[in-house]
Amino acid sequence: MKEAVHIGGIASAGPDLQELLGMVARGDRDAFSQVYDAVCGPVMGLVRAVLRDPAQSEEVTQEVLIELWRTAARFQPTRGSAMTWVLTLAHRRAVDRVRSAQASSDREHRAALLDRTPAFDEVIEEVESRLEREQVRHCLRTLTELQRQSVTLAYYRGLAYREVAELLAVPLGTVKTRLRDGLIRLRDCLGVST
CATH class of the missing domain: 1.10.10.10 (Winged helix-like DNA-binding domain superfamily/Winged helix DNA-binding domain)
Incomplete structure (x- = not known):
């Protein structure tokens, strides 16, 4: 089943997302441009739902799209649709950002507690x-x-x-x-x- 690639809200008659990812895997920049246009909105929406912070959401979305360019060859059509794979990458990256922020906050909290604790009684x-x-x-x-x-x-x-x-x-x-x-x-x- 072909996934219609939507560019500017209009379905494209060209290759579907799965075919475009195959072309991106071979280094086709034009195909990546089409993939970008097709997935940027859904990726941003998913990432924003997880992170809630607009600036971080933009950063993570860009990271996902760069990862998509670099790892397009890893897409396996037998394991699910191309959009599902892309959104899985986005969700993982967003969750990693949340965990990283939480770990950083926890480290800062522990450091603050240590600063207030005297070295000895x-x-x-x-x-x-x-x-x-x-x-x-x-x-x-x-x-x-x-x-x-x-x-x-x-x-x-x-x-x-x-x-x-x-x-x-x-x-x-x-x-x-x-x-x-x-x-x-x-x-x-x-x-x-x-």
Whole structure:
């Protein structure tokens, strides 16, 4: 069955849309001009019904017609009429645009939420920090006086072992032993696994 090609509202006596698509597939520009005239209105109507936005509808219609020029060889008359194939291309393209716009909107919404969410919860961090400091203070109190002094000078004041030994007036080896023993006791008290 031949589909009459309507140009300017008047049925054409020339080739039907299926034949024109075959000619377009072979690169016939005149045939494409006739296809364009025949399908542009229905494509625009379908796309506009899906998108509702006139500017986007025009864009998508142009994309469909370009796709039609490029893919005319894919039309298979055994699977349906030429107009049905063209309108299927148009519907798919319009739906893709809607999905793309929705995905973009969703990404922007997620990005906006991330911008408003602080990188960390300051209250929780402060509480954890205080609890850790209190636990360290408690564990420091379990050390001997020489261990506590050695650890405090070396790790909280940043002194070298030699400087700690001079300040406490004890041999360097004693300081190293007290630091090692003190750190082992701190590790055990704090529950740190090695």
